[in-house]
Amino acid sequence: MAKIVGGINVTHVPYIGRAIANNLQQDPYWKPFFDGFPPVHQWLAKVKPDIAVVIYNDHGLNFFLDKMPTFAVGAAAEYSNADEGWGIPTLPPYIGDQDLSWHMIDSLVENEFDIVTCQEMLVDHAFTLPLELFWPGQHPCPVRTVPVCINTVQFPLPTAARCFKFGQAIGRAIESWDTDARVVVIGTGGLSHQLEGRRAGFINKEFDLMFMDKLVNDPLWVTRYSVPELVELTGTQGVELLNWLTCRGALSGDVTKVHGNYHIPISNTASGLLAMEVA
Amino acid sequence: MSSGKQKRVIPGTTLFDGDMARKGYALNKMCFSFNSADNRAEFLKDKEGYCDKYGLNAEQKQAVLSLQVLDMLAAGGNAYYLAKLGGIFGLDMQDIGAQQTGVTKDEFKAKLVAAGRK
Numbered sequence: 504m505a506k507i508v509g510g511i512n513v514t515h516v517p518y519i520g521r522a523i524a525n526n527l528q529q530d531p532y533w534k535p536f537f538d539g540f541p542p543v544h545q546w547l548a549k550v551k552p553d554i555a556v557v558i559y560n561d562h563g564l565n566f567f568l569d570k571m572p573t574f575a576v577g578a579a580a581e582y583s584n585a586d587e588g589w590g591i592p593t594l595p596p597y598i599g600d601q602d603l604s605w606h607m608i609d610s611l612v613e614n615e616f617d618i619v620t621c622q623e624m625l626v627d628h629a630f631t632l633p634l635e636l637f638w639p640g641q642h643p644c645p646v647r648t649v650p651v652c653i654n655t656v657q658f659p660l661p662t663a664a665r666c667f668k669f670g671q672a673i674g675r676a677i678e679s680w681d682t683d684a685r686v687v688v689i690g691t692g693g694l695s696h697q698l699e700g701r702r703a704g705f706i707n708k709e710f711d712l713m714f715m716d717k718l719v720n721d722p723l724w725v726t727r728y729s730v731p732e733l734v735e736l737t738g739t740q741g742v743e744l745l746n747w748l749t750c751r752g753a754l755s756g757d758v759t760k761v762h763g764n765y766h767i768p769i770s771n772t773a774s775g776l777l778a779m780e781v782a
Numbered sequence: 783m784s785s786g787k788q789k790r791v792i793p794g795t796t797l798f799d800g801d802m803a804r805k806g807y808a809l810n811k812m813c814f815s816f817n818s819a820d821n822r823a824e825f826l827k828d829k830e831g832y833c834d835k836y837g838l839n840a841e842q843k844q845a846v847l848s849l850q851v852l853d854m855l856a857a858g859g860n861a862y863y864l865a866k867l868g869g870i871f872g873l874d875m876q877d878i879g880a881q882q883t884g885v886t887k888d889e890f891k892a893k894l895v896a897a898g899r900k
């Protein structure tokens with residue numbers, strides 16, 4: 504059966520793409536963020552995943568308000584990045600794994616997660632930049648991919664408890680796939696930030712650090728909060744932490760922290776990085 | 783136009799729920815079109831005509847033409863889509879944050895940095 508080697512959660516911000524394109528990794532503004540990644544690169548070189556299941560939210564590239572799925576799973580041979588409107592360089596396409604996609608789709612629906620399936624799917628910065636950070640400069644990306652998109656744009660959003668269960672169902676799906684593939688699960692977004700309104704610029708370091716700490720060994724801690732409470736605690740976009748929680752849900756058994764990093768700010772965001780290994 | 787349900791009040795924050803998604807549909811649809819460089823160019827050539835093409839109401843059109851982000855939000859705009867409009871004018875998230883909170887860009891950036899020292 505396929506093996507989940509672990510999970511990595513990381514912030515996504517469009518301007519990371521510009522920083523990479525302009526080689527600003529050692530620039531004083533960006534250094535505290537980019538310096539978080541070498542230990543993750545070393546861990547990935549050790550655990551050698553073949554496939555990444557990437558849990559993220561779309562920001563208006565593939566999905567619009569005309570049709571807004573709560574959960575969507577990609578089932579394409581290839582996923583293209585495209586212009587999001589900001590002139591940040593578009594990255595080359597990512598290779599899919601349709602066998603795993605359809606196995607996950609079958610298993611998730613069987614387990615009562617009635618997801619939307621996408622045989623064509625554009626992937627935005629929330630999908631591409633984490634892969635670029637984990638496998639810098641490697642084109643095509645050396646792992647095959649399955650995108651899993653969660654609505655964090657239009658309320659109501661799925662509850663934290665639902666996202667954790669969705670992650671558990673993703674984990675069971677992967678681990679019941681009859682191959683010897685090695686899979687890393689990635690969750691992207693957060694941590695605390697708010698782009699809009701009179702509370703723009705809101706950041707909550709205390710909550711973020713607690714969340715990162717609890718996520719490793721007590722992930723259900725955050726399910727005590729409703730989605731509006733999470734918005735109050737982490738900001739309107741901080742609620743993207745639901746993607747982190749879904750990723751954590753996919754990890755079962757003994758989970759240990761490999762590496763973490765936290766830095767404020769990049770753009771308007773408290774940036775977080777958390778790699779976890781499954782025994 | 784409202785669902786009439788009780789909503790949690792978060793200071794300085796509006797949840798983009800069904801009421802807002804209905805109210806802001808035309809504005810957000812226009813902003814979604816800005817993923818295309820051709821559409822961005824067409825907008826810049828005739829902003830008012832482009833707003834009309836997408837059926838923006840007077841409040842939305844006024845907010846867009848005056849580039850007032852809080853007004854766009856009040857008219858149902860969603861941050862993820864409005865960011866694409868901001869991009870056309872070369873505004874980054876610190877410009878937009880400063881405008882909404884009534885401070886200079888440097889003050890806004892300093893506030894972000896201070897949040898990391900707490």
Ligand SMILES: [Fe+2]
Pocket residue numbers: 515562629692693740743
């Ligand atoms: Fe995001």
